[in-house]
Amino acid sequence: MQLANYLFFTTACEPALAFYTACGLGRVTELVRHGEGGLPVHDDAMRGKVVHARFEGPGVLFYASDNHDAEPMRGSAHFLTLDDRDDMARLFARLAEGGTVTTPLGTQPWGFYGKLTDRFGVQWMLNCPG
Structure with missing residues (x-):
């Protein structure tokens, strides 16, 4: 068993992951986009946004995505x-x-x-x- 955080953004997932890469935390090791490979798209604004990403670095692992109904980050760090x-x-x-x-x-x-x-x-x- 392994615990990892999952970050939900509305449309800023990709810039956030690029920022974390630039900070030296690691890199994106998996990225799938809304609408890619027949995946459904809630609306055209979400097309091409991140539906699922894995971010890894030394001692770092978390997942992230863009969601049209994402709530603001709170209650976790x-x-x-x-x-x-x-x-x-x-x-x-x-x-x-x-x-x-x-x-x-x-x-x-x-x-x-x-x-x-x-x-x-x-x-x-x-x-x-x-």
Whole structure:
């Protein structure tokens, strides 16, 4: 058994995945589009948008898609644990570009930690133990 998050966007899935790739989190390893291969399309605005994607990197796995009825992201966050504070600070800064930092990087009882919501509405919590 393996648990992985599934992110639902309305029409910004592909730009979000490109952003996460540019941040150095990994890459898209599977992508299927609405209307491709006979898949149904809810309306023409969804044609060509992402119906299913798999994103993978070292220690990272999540899925994502565009959905005409997607609700705003809430109630969940990606929690990344890193071994190096400098690497963590660089990744935090990249993810925060165009987003909102909700907890600036700093020392907490459980380690060096920060939380942000990226420009696509996805929450990220980064932690470096110790």
